[in-house]
Amino acid sequence: MGCGIFGAINYENQPVFPFVYWGLRSQNHRGHQSHGFLTYSNNHFYVYKNLDLVPKIKTNVIHEWFERLPGSIGIGNVRYTTSGKCDDNSLISGTQPVTAQSDGIKLALSFNGNIVNTSPLKREMTQNFEDFLYTCDSDIICHKMLLGLKQTKDLVSAARGVMENLDGAFSVTGITGNGEFFAFKDQYGIKPLCAGHDPATKTFAFSSETVSLDMNSFVKDFELNPGELVTVSKDGFKRIQVIENPKHAFCAFEYAxxxxxxxxxxxxxxxxxxxxxxxxxxxxxxxxxxxxxxxxxxxxxxxxxxxxxxxxxxxxxxxxxxxxxxxxxxxxxxxxxxxxxxxxxxxxxxxxxxxxxxxxxxxxxxxxxxxxxxxxxxxxxxxxxxxxxxxxxxxxxxxxxxxxxxxxxxxxxxxxxxxxxxxxxxxxxxxxxxxxxxxxxxxxxxxxxxxxxxxxxxxPTPCAQKMADIMKQRFLEGYEEKTRVYELDEVQPLTADGKAN
Ligand code: SF4
Structure with missing residues (x-):
């Protein structure tokens, strides 16, 4: 989905909500249909989601927001939908950040992008999670990551599982139930994602665009590489190249x-x-x-x-x-x-x-x-x-x-x-x-x-190319497209490892 993401962590125990708020408001151009905030404090996730633009907050109610979203780690998302339904109920249930939990492991994610091979992944998630409910692609990515965490107990391996098995674009920031704050990008690096920090307040952040770092007076440190996972500690960012892919594919439309x-x-x-x-x-x-x-x-x-x-x-x-x-x-x-x-x-x-x-x-x-x-x-x-x-x-x-x-x-x-x-x-x-x-x-x-x-x-990705070829042929033959191409089950790959059928 077309989205803007922002996440931040503060190491002086300050509330992170103001940073996430301005991080999202500066990126409202990336999605106007809904917005969501999630913060982490004492092993709990606190969530607020609503439709439309990120709201103005009047000074006399700011304390309510701090109470609603406590903690010094937070992520957020502004969204316009490119997967799932578009009525108000679906929009609000598809609003990110999303959370998932199983066997005591918890995860919260905010992502920008779109998954192409959704059908086999939905089947895989339904087999592994009794309560799996698909509203949009963020449910898939969150549950796939959770599955990896359950199986390996390791963030790097879980991110690798997502990168290797999802065909599509995804720039992600997330928080685990243990309070680990991280971000990663698909192996082609299709969507933007950068990292920055504020030395004065010991705050570290991830953002779709640099403008949100500027608006928070943060210094930009780097843009994430395709296939890279970045974790954060009080000493700063730790960059881990999870997958090396010689083919990169940054979206040219971002520039135009x-x-x-x-x-x-x-x-x-x-x-x-x-x-x-x-x-x-x-x-x-x-x-x-x-x-x-x-x-x-x-x-x-x-x-x-x-x-x-x-x-x-x-x-x-x-x-x-x-x-x-x-x-x-x-x-x-x-x-x-x-x-x-x-x-x-x-x-x-x-x-x-x-x-x-x-x-x-x-x-x-x-x-x-x-x-x-x-x-x-x-x-x-x-x-x-x-x-x-x-x-x-x-x-x-x-x-x-x-x-x-x-x-x-x-x-x-x-x-x-x-x-x-x-x-x-x-x-x-x-x-x-x-x-x-x-x-x-x-x-x-x-x-x-x-x-x-x-x-x-x-x-750039194999499933997308296969679908495009099939659908283009059909289109030229006069087939009437009634839905998004990648939401047609019949052109989806059979397996969840990203291989086209
Ligand atoms: S360049 Fe075109 S096809 Fe590729 S990600 Fe951007 S908008 Fe999509």
Whole structure:
């Protein structure tokens, strides 16, 4: 599931809740449907979960939160769902952190990602735990880890069992019933996870994005390696490379859309990379760049690339669309039925800026095309004479199985259309995608170290590739996809060791 995770431990016996609270609030862009906190004190887990955004806390009730969530170790999660059901009851029961216990062993986990081979794992968990109930993938990962702890009594072996047997993406932070605080990443390192600390308060933390370390005034220490487990003691972090996998696959979409611009990956700010994306598109599309009067962005993920387009082309960047400050949902991570009405209410166009003008809009990506279409309709009504869309993320041709909610071929406007055909669907005069080569160059990682499955069709994990191949064939033959591809039992692998059938 698309999520943000944060966890912290304090070695001066201070309450950890404020750190986890700000850690999650700074990452609410990674999931707005629900949020959850879990703290550990005296061998007990204390949990609070609710729907929607992380709430504001008024000073007069802060003591209630400290009472509700005591202790100096805590983890939290903000979520938008890419597995399980989406009604309110299912959302709240699928909210993380999750806990599991058996034979006196307890575990709490918060994770970001998505498991691909869920069917055999559900069977394995049902055989091993009488009370196993699947609401979403976090139940699988938590129980698989618990099973490993029961069998081996060793955190490293349990994490290895998860890494070796789950096909998918998972960045995890957790607490055992003994108060051990840890984090690990799948062997491909698909989702981000970093570690940092505050020397003044002796607090150590794990976070999906660096912005949450910044907001807590922590120093960033490192990004976890793929296949790495990190434990924490009062002396600091202990890094254990559990699995060596030469193939890494960090999600390229984090750079274009998902992450906050003020987070860093590999030492580079995301906003700097997005500016480069904008410069690249101007170089790739000189004809369209010359055929425009102004640039505008759809706030906010298009803002940084608009700066790059402006710098490279010399065109005026007009703030011709304004965003309602208190409609905070991100259009892409909204559910289908929420999307149309919210984008319409969220973005307003300043008619006098665009009337009679040839306009370039910068977009981070085009997934379904519906939000871009709404903006273009508004621009046309306001009198724009031409509209070109400069898109920083190359054409999305296939679903994501790793925690971004684009899970069928049919929902993707680019799955079987050329850019010219997409332009027609959304009402643009041209759709100009950044090339994959330039995307990779701007990101600054090797192509082989990135996941770009949704734009290349090459999935880093074996089960995902097998499913994608089957489903693509069916889609091209006219099969109607009614659910997420990876939730179809018939394309799932048979065994829990991650081998495709
Ligand atoms: S398939 Fe696309 S969105 Fe999903 S992890 Fe890979 S790059 Fe990211």
């Amino acid at each position: 859309y998902f992450a906050r611009p003020d987070s860093t990956f590999g030492g580079k700010y995301v906003y700097e990379i997005r500016e480069d994306f904008g410069r690249n598109i101007v170089k790739e599309y000189p004809k369209e760049s010359h055929d425009a009067d102004i640039i505008m962005s759809v706030p906010e993920t298009g803002d940084d690339s608009a700066m790059g387009v402006h710098e490279q082309s010399g065109l005026r960047w007009e703030r011709a669309s304004r965003r309602h400050r208190y409609v905070t949902e991100r259009a892409f991570i909204l559910l289908n039925n929420e999307r149309f009405s919210t984008i319409d209410k969220k973005i307003n166009i300043l008619g006098n800026k665009v009337a009679g003008k040839r306009v370039i809009i910068t977009e981070d990506s085009i997934v379904r095309g519906d939000t871009t279409k709404v903006i273009i309709d508004k621009l046309r009504k306001a009198g724009a004479t031409k509209v070109y869309v400069f898109v920083t993320f190359p054409r999305i041709i296939g679903p994501c199985f790793y925690g971004i909610d684009m899970s069928t071929y049919g929902q993707l406007v680019g799955s079987k259309r050329t850019p010219q055909e997409i332009a027609k669907v959304i009402g643009a005069d041209g759709v100009c995608y950044q090339s994959i080569e330039n995307l990779v160059r701007a990101i600054g990682r090797k192509e082989d170290d990135l996941c770009m499955a949704c734009i290349t069709g090459k999935y």
